[in-house]
Amino acid sequence: MGLQLYYTLVKFGAESALGTAVALSLIRELGPVLTALMVVGQAGSAMASELGIQRNDEQIDALQTMSIDPLGFLVGPRLVATLICFPILTAIFDLIGIFGGYLTGSVLLNVDSGVYWNRVFESVTWADVQGGYIKALVFGLLTISICAYRGYNTHRKASFPGVRGVSESATRAVVWSSVTVLAADYLITSFLM
Amino acid sequence: MDSFLKIRGLKKYFGDNRVLDGIDLDVTAASVMTIIGKSGIGKSVLLKCIANLLQPEAGIIELDGQAISQSRRNAQIDAGVSFSYMFQNNALFDSLTAFENVALPLREASKLNKAEIQERVDEMLVHLELSDSADRYPGELSGGMKKRVALGRALITKPQVVLFDEPTTGLDPERKFSVFEMIADYRERFGFTALLVSHDIPEVFEISDQVAWLDEGQIKFFGKPEDLNTNAQSALSGFLSKANYGLKSSPLNGANE
Ligand SMILES: Nc1ncnc2c1ncn2[C@@H]1O[C@H](COP(=O)(O)OP(=O)(O)OP(=O)(O)O)[C@@H](O)[C@H]1O
Ligand SMILES: [Mg+2]
Numbered sequence: 116m117g118l119q120l121y122y123t124l125v126k127f128g129a130e131s132a133l134g135t136a137v138a139l140s141l142i143r144e145l146g147p148v149l150t151a152l153m154v155v156g157q158a159g160s161a162m163a164s165e166l167g168i169q170r171n172d173e174q175i176d177a178l179q180t181m182s183i184d185p186l187g188f189l190v191g192p193r194l195v196a197t198l199i200c201f202p203i204l205t206a207i208f209d210l211i212g213i214f215g216g217y218l219t220g221s222v223l224l225n226v227d228s229g230v231y232w233n234r235v236f237e238s239v240t241w242a243d244v245q246g247g248y249i250k251a252l253v254f255g256l257l258t259i260s261i262c263a264y265r266g267y268n269t270h271r272k273a274s275f276p277g278v279r280g281v282s283e284s285a286t287r288a289v290v291w292s293s294v295t296v297l298a299a300d301y302l303i304t305s306f307l308m
Numbered sequence: 309m310d311s312f313l314k315i316r317g318l319k320k321y322f323g324d325n326r327v328l329d330g331i332d333l334d335v336t337a338a339s340v341m342t343i344i345g346k347s348g349i350g351k352s353v354l355l356k357c358i359a360n361l362l363q364p365e366a367g368i369i370e371l372d373g374q375a376i377s378q379s380r381r382n383a384q385i386d387a388g389v390s391f392s393y394m395f396q397n398n399a400l401f402d403s404l405t406a407f408e409n410v411a412l413p414l415r416e417a418s419k420l421n422k423a424e425i426q427e428r429v430d431e432m433l434v435h436l437e438l439s440d441s442a443d444r445y446p447g448e449l450s451g452g453m454k455k456r457v458a459l460g461r462a463l464i465t466k467p468q469v470v471l472f473d474e475p476t477t478g479l480d481p482e483r484k485f486s487v488f489e490m491i492a493d494y495r496e497r498f499g500f501t502a503l504l505v506s507h508d509i510p511e512v513f514e515i516s517d518q519v520a521w522l523d524e525g526q527i528k529f530f531g532k533p534e535d536l537n538t539n540a541q542s543a544l545s546g547f548l549s550k551a552n553y554g555l556k557s558s559p560l561n562g563a564n565e
Pocket of ligand 2: 351352353396473
């Protein structure tokens with residue numbers, strides 16, 4: 116990305132703006148969105164299929180007969196974990212991205228490193244960071260809800276019983292989560308701007 | 309005769325498949341009722357309707373004089389009756405050890421503290437001859453061991469009503485006997501009302517007060533195990549004779565009295 120931006124910026128003789136471009140696009144948009152998509156692909160699909168298997172194996176029914184709330188017991192801890200992890204992962208993603216921008220921009224190409232870091236720190240405001248966190252939290256909440264819903268309702272939603280139903284649930288969970296993340300990103304951005 | 313569990317006109321269809329087509333059943337308090345019938349006839353479906361896991365098309369189910377409302381998730385709790393269900397396929401949590409599986413209902417749905425839970429579960433595992441396997445996961449247990457873990461989980465809460473779906477299928481004769489003994493023992497100690505599905509004829513009659521034969525969506529025979537021989541309709545005696553339950557009394561009957 117640093118590379119792409121550099122070549123675009125060079126055309127306008129504005130390669131010194133690389134730091135600004137990298138930092139803002141990462142913190143405002145790409146960090147939360149790409150992190151969410153990555154987590155959906157990994158953890159979201161895993162959760163949907165786990166819940167689907169537990170549904171098929173009657174483990175969810177078993178909880179119900181033990182008077183344990185299945186949603187609270189199975190989804191609750193994951194929800195908490197997601198709300199903690201999403202912002203952290205997003206922050207790590209942002210930092211690595213910005214550092215990557217520095218590597219391509221200053222080490223490989225010839226943007227002055229002082230200028231790069233200066234632009235990064237100058238351009239990013241507290242509001243940008245906050246906006247990124249809001250996105251991360253909302254994406255976390257949305258994706259876990261969708262994946263949990265899909266897995267939990269495997270017996271009702273999937274068109275096949277058994278293993279195929281589980282894989283269908285996992286696929287649907289990923290597709291719907293990803294689409295929802297992108298749509299939500301658009302909405303939140305238009306509210307925050 | 310006061311019935312603790314009362315079922316009237318229960319119907320459950322899956323599409324065109326009329327699995328339960330007007331079930332009437334009465335189970336007296338603190339008694340054990342065994343349901344027998346062919347595989348695939350709807351025994352598990354009947355238990356699931358009682359446990360409120362399946363919504364019947366029609367019919368009333370009453371626990372202790374209170375109709376359990378099918379719309380509510382914890383109908384048994386609403387009726388103030390503690391309740392447990394041993395699933396035919398065990399339905400153990402594969403991410404929890406045998407110990408944790410048995411402890412689960414106590415941990416999540418009782419007010420006992422950690423030490424009390426530890427003590428009670430340990431005692432249960434000794435009963436089940438599972439002490440050595442307490443830390444193993446269901447994936448590392450044999451089929452019969454899993455069955456016993458599921459039995460432990462069903463009994464650990466000292467429930468008032470227990471539904472057992474084939475608690476002994478797949479166990480060796482000795483273990484089968486000890487599971488039946490355990491059910492009888494717990495029932496003596498805690499006086500639960502049990503509905504039991506089993507193919508282990510005639511052994512299961514040892515611990516049954518009543519037997520109900522489910523066929524073609526209805527209870528076609530209902531009575532004491534002794535009456536099976538004398539009252540049997542031809543279809544029922546056909547079923548029983550295939551289950552090696554003839555007119556002669558069973559060896560177990562003689563041995564235990
Ligand atoms: N979720 C379901 N959807 C559709 N049909 C079902 C469902 N559950 C059970 N059935 C059907 O209901 C009938 C009864 O099934 P059930 O599991 O109650 O049999 P069973 O008497 O317990 O047999 P077994 O002794 O083999 O356990 C079967 O024909 C089965 O195909
Ligand atoms: Mg069954």
